[in-house]
Amino acid sequence: MFSKPKPIQKKSNKGMGFFIPKKTVESLPHSESYWGVVAKNFNRPQGFINLENGYFSHQPIATLDYHGEAESRINTQSSFFMRSEQSKAIEDARNIFAGFQGWDVEEVAFTRNTTESLNTIIMGTHWQLGDEVIIGDQDYGSMVEAFQQAAARWGIVIKVAQISLYPASDQDIIQAYVQQITARTKMLHVTHMINLNGHLIPVQAIVREAKQKQPNLWVVVDAAHSLAHMPMNLSELSNAGADIIGGSLHKWLCNPIGVGFLYVKRSLIREIWPLMGDIGMEKDNIRKYEHQGTRPINSLQTISKAIAFHQLLGATSKYNRLLYLKLLWIGNKVALETFGKSLGIFSDPEYQQNMNAVHDLSNFDNFKLQSPLFPFSRGGAIATAAIDGYTPTELSSILMTKFTIFTVGINHPIVRGVRVTPHLSNAAADCIALNQALTILCKDLIPHNESIPTKK
Incomplete structure (x- = not known):
């Protein structure tokens, strides 16, 4: 997952409107001369530092403009576009996105977000009384509630895998899921990257061991935060045996809000009902999951633009930059030294300057990192931390009011702290x-009721 990349070839983005330096190598995540130019592709908020980019990613200016131009064309053509060009626009987007991830186009549907994608599966499955589903104890709330509703409607049994915040090995996580499997297990739901703290779960290994124990269970993956974040194609998960994968394009792919995807293995499409009624579509056609009524097709048309930006940067280059920013705010000297040496940049003056500018927060007894730090392959940009004496809400509030840094408080039974998500x-x-x-x-x-030095 984490490797020293090779120099990239000179790339041209002429006509695309992106600002991407052409002469660089992908192994310089600390180079502000390079990433400062990349950052100019985005409109930054005024008056505060935004380190809460996990809800969704803002779009590059050129992508935003492209989206607006596409909307203007549709608005001008009106119903003519919807009745004569809409279908082609959707299929073009499907072909582009499926190719981007290495999937068969007949196994990819577009939804509005991850929640809709996976609710389609949970509510469309032919459940029988006593069927078992395994979920993780840190899965996204909307998915948990969907399974709870299914339990109330059909009498399914929810079993919960306990996931360690600091697993000693991948095997600890694998066994947390696999030990729950019985002959009644119909579905295993795994969050690829946990939204609460950015923990990356070893899905491929879980799939392999789970299917050895129960070949007929369905493995469903929530990939909301891993698409275009981790340097991989999600077809690596389906090739390993994952049956269904849902995610959002408005997170790390930086596409406009309101586009999700649903991958379903072709052999299962016929078995799963669509969320919206669509008796006109063949039961084995993936498009039956796209009956949404009138929707913003310009957001689908913009997928090609979002992918172009991602590919110009390079997946590994992007990942290394995001990982570096996380390590920098945490300040762990061992992690920064390991990361720098692995890429051959540890002795670079700029790297040393930034490393010397931060304190190793792990030296404070009252600082509690809620995310695994080693190995680096356990995460990317996202990490969550707490300080004893502050609730998550209090800590996020004081960071904003006194230091003008925006984060989000996570108040979960297992993960409690402020989630920090840097961006490009x-x-x-x-x-x-x-x-x-x-x-x-x-x-x-500093007590909560005393003044704190204001950031200058």
Whole structure:
């Protein structure tokens, strides 16, 4: 997953409207001269540092403009477009996205988000009384509620795998799921990257062991945060045996809001009902899951633009940058040294300067990282941390009001802290600023009702 990349070839983005330096190598995640140019593709908010990019990713300016132009064309052509060109636009988008992930176009449907994709599966499955489903204890709330509703309607049994925040090995996670499997297990639902703290789950290994134990179960994957975040194609999951995968394009692919995808293995399409009634479509046609009524086709048309930006950057280059920004605000010296040496940049003056600008927050007893740090393949940009004495809401509030840094408080039974999600639009200085703010809060143990030095 984490590897030293090779130099990229000179790429041209003429006519695309993106600002991407042409002469670089992919092994420089710390280079602000390169990533500062990349950041100019985005409109940054004024008056605060945004380190909460997990809800959705803002679009590059050129993508935003393309989306608006496509909407204008549809608005001008009106019903003519919808009745004569809409179908082709959808199929063009399907071909582009399926090719991007290495999938058969006849196994990919477009939805509005991950929640709709996986609710389609959960509500469309032919459940029998006593069927068992295995979920994780940190799965996304909407998925958990969908299974709870299915349990209330059809009498299915929900079994919960307990996932360690700091697993000693992948085998710990694998066994947490596999040990729950019985002859009654119909479905195993796995979140590829946990939204609460960015923990990447070893899906391929789970699939292999689960299907050895129960060949007929369906493995359903929530890939909302892994698409275009981790340097991989999601077809790697389906090739390993995952049957169904849902995700969102408006997160790390930086597509306009309101586009999700649903991959369903062809042999299962006939067995799963669509969420919306569509008796006119053949039962084995993936398009039966797309009966949404009138929808913004320009968002589908923009997928090609979003993919182009991702590919110009390079998946590994993008991942390494996001990982570097996470390591920088956490400040763990061992992690920063390991990362820098693995890419041959540890001795670079700019790398050393930024590393020296941050404090190792793990040295504070009251700082609690809620995300696994090693190995690096356990995550990407997202991490969650807590400081003893502050609730998640209080900590996120004080970071915003006193230091003008926006994060989000996560108040979950297992993960409690502020989730920090840097983006391609963030500079190293943003993460250094967060590290320094957290250092003040940890070091000075400032009571909640006393003043805190305001960021200058």
